[in-house]
Amino acid sequence: MSDPEDFLSRWSRRKREREVSPKAEPVNPPAADEPAQHERASGEASRPSAPASAELPAAGADRELFEQHLSPWIGRFFADLERAEAADFYRAVATLGRVFIDIETAAFALATDTGNTSDRKQCP
Numbered sequence: 001m002s003d004p005e006d007f008l009s010r011w012s013r014r015k016r017e018r019e020v021s022p023k024a025e026p027v028n029p030p031a032a033d034e035p036a037q038h039e040r041a042s043g044e045a046s047r048p049s050a051p052a053s054a055e056l057p058a059a060g061a062d063r064e065l066f067e068q069h070l071s072p073w074i075g076r077f078f079a080d081l082e083r084a085e086a087a088d089f090y091r092a093v094a095t096l097g098r099v100f101i102d103i104e105t106a107a108f109a110l111a112t113d114t115g116n117t118s119d120r121k122q123c124p
Contacts, residue, residue, distance in 0.1 A: 063108050074101055 078101065081087065081094035 063111070066104060066108065070101075071105070 075098070078094045078098040082091050082098065084091060084094075
């Protein structure tokens with residue numbers, strides 16, 4: 001078995017070469033028979049892409065996005081798509097989208113009626 005640092009160095013070099021030249025040798029993750037290297041590489045791959053200090057959106061940001069950018073047109077879009085005769089699959093998708101938008105609209109209205117300013121519970 002080769003030295004873990006040596007293996008990861010080769011793997012990283014091959015990955016960089018692949019980014020520079022798409023015709024380079026494909027970058028494959030470490031083989032399962034190399035457990036130490038596999039654990040280290042999979043740990044790097046599963047590391048969160050957002051920094052730990054990233055902040056959650058402000059309370060009500062989802063409602064603001066919905067009301068300003070989606071609400072004015074999304075209902076008409078799904079209604080038109082539901083009537084498209086040549087789009088069998090997308091008619092079903094439009095029905096699903098319309099129902100989802102109806103639920104979101106009702107949820108935002110309910111949050112307003114109950115005085116809930118956070119709209120949704122935030123995850124810890």
